[in-house]
Amino acid sequence: MKYMQLEEATIDGLQAAMREGQMSSHQITESYLKQIAQLDPLLHAILEINPDALAIAEELDRERQAQGPRGPLHGIPILLKDNIATRDTMETTAGSLALLGSRPARDAFVAARLRAAGAVILGKTNLSEWANCRSPYSSSGWSARGGQSRNPYVLDRTPSGSSSGSAIAVAANLAVAALGTETDGSILCPASVTGVVGIKPTVGLTSRAGVIPISHSQDTVGPFARTVKDAAIVLAAITGFDSHDPGTAPHLLNPQPEDYSKYLDVDGLRGARIGVARDRYFGHHIKTDAIIEQALRRMRELGAEIIDPANIGTARQIQESTSEMTVLLYELKADMNAYLAELESSPLRTLAEVIAFHEAYADREMPLFGQEYFLRAQETETLHDDIYRRALAENRRLSREQGIDAAMEKYHLDALVMPMLGPAWCIDQINGDHYSRYSGSSSQPAALAGYPAISVPAGFVSELPVGIMFTGRAFSEPTLIKLAYAFEQATQVRRMPRFLSTLPLHPAG
Numbered sequence: 001m002k003y004m005q006l007e008e009a010t011i012d013g014l015q016a017a018m019r020e021g022q023m024s025s026h027q028i029t030e031s032y033l034k035q036i037a038q039l040d041p042l043l044h045a046i047l048e049i050n051p052d053a054l055a056i057a058e059e060l061d062r063e064r065q066a067q068g069p070r071g072p073l074h075g076i077p078i079l080l081k082d083n084i085a086t087r088d089t090m091e092t093t094a095g096s097l098a099l100l101g102s103r104p105a106r107d108a109f110v111a112a113r114l115r116a117a118g119a120v121i122l123g124k125t126n127l128s129e130w131a132n133c134r135s136p137y138s139s140s141g142w143s144a145r146g147g148q149s150r151n152p153y154v155l156d157r158t159p160s161g162s163s164s165g166s167a168i169a170v171a172a173n174l175a176v177a178a179l180g181t182e183t184d185g186s187i188l189c190p191a192s193v194t195g196v197v198g199i200k201p202t203v204g205l206t207s208r209a210g211v212i213p214i215s216h217s218q219d220t221v222g223p224f225a226r227t228v229k230d231a232a233i234v235l236a237a238i239t240g241f242d243s244h245d246p247g248t249a250p251h252l253l254n255p256q257p258e259d260y261s262k263y264l265d266v267d268g269l270r271g272a273r274i275g276v277a278r279d280r281y282f283g284h285h286i287k288t289d290a291i292i293e294q295a296l297r298r299m300r301e302l303g304a305e306i307i308d309p310a311n312i313g314t315a316r317q318i319q320e321s322t323s324e325m326t327v328l329l330y331e332l333k334a335d336m337n338a339y340l341a342e343l344e345s346s347p348l349r350t351l352a353e354v355i356a357f358h359e360a361y362a363d364r365e366m367p368l369f370g371q372e373y374f375l376r377a378q379e380t381e382t383l384h385d386d387i388y389r390r391a392l393a394e395n396r397r398l399s400r401e402q403g404i405d406a407a408m409e410k411y412h413l414d415a416l417v418m419p420m421l422g423p424a425w426c427i428d429q430i431n432g433d434h435y436s437r438y439s440g441s442s443s444q445p446a447a448l449a450g451y452p453a454i455s456v457p458a459g460f461v462s463e464l465p466v467g468i469m470f471t472g473r474a475f476s477e478p479t480l481i482k483l484a485y486a487f488e489q490a491t492q493v494r495r496m497p498r499f500l501s502t503l504p505l506h507p508a509g
Helices: 011-019 025-043 053-067 109-116 164-171 188-193 228-238 286-301 315-320 323-342 351-360 372-378 386-411 444-449 477-491
Strands: 046-049 077-081 120-125 177-182 197-200 220-225 273-276 305-307 415-419 453-461 464-471
Touching: 011 025, 011 228, 025 046, 025 053, 025 077, 025 120, 025 164, 046 164, 053 120, 077 164, 109 120, 109 228, 120 164, 164 177, 164 188, 164 220, 177 228, 188 197, 188 453, 188 464, 197 228, 197 477, 220 228, 228 453, 228 477, 273 286, 273 386, 286 305, 286 415, 286 453, 286 464, 286 477, 315 386, 315 444, 323 351, 323 372, 323 386, 323 444, 351 372, 386 415, 386 444, 415 477, 453 477, 464 477
Parallel strands: 077 120, 077 177, 273 305, 273 415
Antiparallel strands: 046 120, 177 220, 197 220, 197 453, 415 464, 453 464
């Protein structure tokens, strides 16, 4: 078997091949490793390969022969973002040199769930260092450990952040799926600009235990895949109650589906009420808007009732408020200190010590940008501070009852849609990322609310992918998956990257 046969492979396709004896998990894993060896020097998506991957795959092959597969992920190689802890020989560093040699007490819950499902953890992916919470001047996809990761469609373009490496790897066929994390846009944005599916789950649907944190109010773990079905399969495997993460308590009161694939319906848009959140989320890029308008027309043809506009009434207040940053800075300090303190072994135990490490090794850790957010976080008080509590309450009020919930209720919607992000901008290590009016980003309302969202490929601006985002109320993943799948199956816009070095210059427009 040649590794090139795995291009655009799906979980179902790989399972069929293993079931029919055409290839084994060991051969699949070996082929992905060959693909990584060939392509990753261009992409810098992978920080580390699991040295035990082939042995794990071989053991899973023996288990399949003896007693059959555990489920749809048996023998399937999956990559993890390098802020998701594994208690094995691999590092967990969030891309920073500061945590080299640290050791967690256990696997992150989501990693343990993948292992239990029979997945092969193939390795760790590069990311925007510390999940992009170190500096406002960062270059997405850069870490001290991995350097600058690159968009596989056009190599001088950003992969966006912070789950950059996971999105790149899936887009470039280095794995069938990968896990990322999101605080605000870190799954949805890279999924959009690399032409893959990214699911940002409801906060609490997936455990954050064992994940290097930013904010317990907004952090969530979710999958990247090339199809909605594959993303849904992986999502089902990593959900569940975890006693180490109190945020997963809703599972005890309202158990969530164990199988999201039953919501995959090619006719899922028929009769659905889809609201278009235009205010503040359109008008950033004319060609992106044109792609979304075409997507809306296609959804109408598929039987959806499009309510246009169905604006989020608090969108302007959400964008202009400083409350999100206040909450992130307070929770960054508290949550980071708690994570570091719980490590079985670590060279550093507090955010203050991490800051000091960066200063001591500034030539390697801060050659491009500083740690302004870390410094501001260190100055915050405890989570009992009234400043923090008022900011958190404002975030939830603006994004939930006066935001997404209000729009959904007012227009009797199944989901809201909007452009996810404009086409990828050129990597700029001098000025940092260009999240501006030109690019736009629609991730913030769902991020503040802790609500789910899915980015699905919607089209291309020249060679650059653009995604459309479906979002809705808390724990509405079944509905969003149904709608996203129906849209994906009807449009089939994804195409493989060509690894272009750059794009020719054209007049602006």
